[in-house]
Amino acid sequence: MAKKVVVEANINGEPIEFLCEPRQSLLEVLRDVLELTGSKEGCLTGDCGACTVIVNGRPLCSCLMLGVEAQGKTIQTVEGLAAPDRLHVLQQKFLEHASLQCGICTPGFLMSAKALLDRNPKPTEAEIRYALAGNLCRCTGYDKIVRAVADAAQTLASGQQPAGHLGSGPSATEQTERFLQEQEVK
Ligand code: FES
Ligand code: FES
Numbered sequence: 054m055a056k057k058v059v060v061e062a063n064i065n066g067e068p069i070e071f072l073c074e075p076r077q078s079l080l081e082v083l084r085d086v087l088e089l090t091g092s093k094e095g096c097l098t099g100d101c102g103a104c105t106v107i108v109n110g111r112p113l114c115s116c117l118m119l120g121v122e123a124q125g126k127t128i129q130t131v132e133g134l135a136a137p138d139r140l141h142v143l144q145q146k147f148l149e150h151a152s153l154q155c156g157i158c159t160p161g162f163l164m165s166a167k168a169l170l171d172r173n174p175k176p177t178e179a180e181i182r183y184a185l186a187g188n189l190c191r192c193t194g195y196d197k198i199v200r201a202v203a204d205a206a207q208t209l210a211s212g213q214q215p216a217g218h219l220g221s222g223p224s225a226t227e228q229t230e231r232f233l234q235e236q237e238v239k
Contacts, residue, residue: 151193153193
């Protein structure tokens with residue numbers, strides 16, 4: 054086994070130190086070392102976008118980056134999106150627009166969309182589609198996802214909190230479970 058390397062990075066706002074082998078991808082480190090399994094393993098060749106995370110403000114396929122390259126970087130994963138008591142507006146809008154079915158692609162879409170809205174808060178539909186072009190969805194299709202991102206941008210621009218986004222309401226987990234139950238009975 055190759056000698057492990059100590060890596061220091063900031064992940065979801067927390068300074069983190071971890072050990073990884075030089076051959077391990079960032080995706081492998083996130084899922085298998087840090088137990089952040091929100092980033093999904095699809096193709097492992099940079100084609101599907103299911104593993105997308107934000108590194109120093111840019112969306113990147115974590116399957117194409119080595120864990121050791123995270124040294125000194127700031128990384129956001131889907132686990133860092135929701136606040137403890139409420140979903141991120143993008144997550145809320147994905148639920149409201151039924152922008153997911155199996156959900157495998159969803160973390161990647163959310164992170165690509167977050168990176169877009171962080172740098173361009175008022176994107177056109179064409180800009181949304183372009184920003185999400187590296188993310189593939191095999192079951193929901195793209196229109197609902199694009200609508201959710203446009204709606205999230207509008208909500209953020211207006212300064213409104215989306216419905217169900219208040220501390221006294223159901224938690225992020227409860228809202229997601231409720232949504233998935235509703236989908237099962239349809
Ligand atoms: S798993 Fe990384 S792009 Fe598909
Ligand atoms: S929701 Fe299943 S692949 Fe997108």
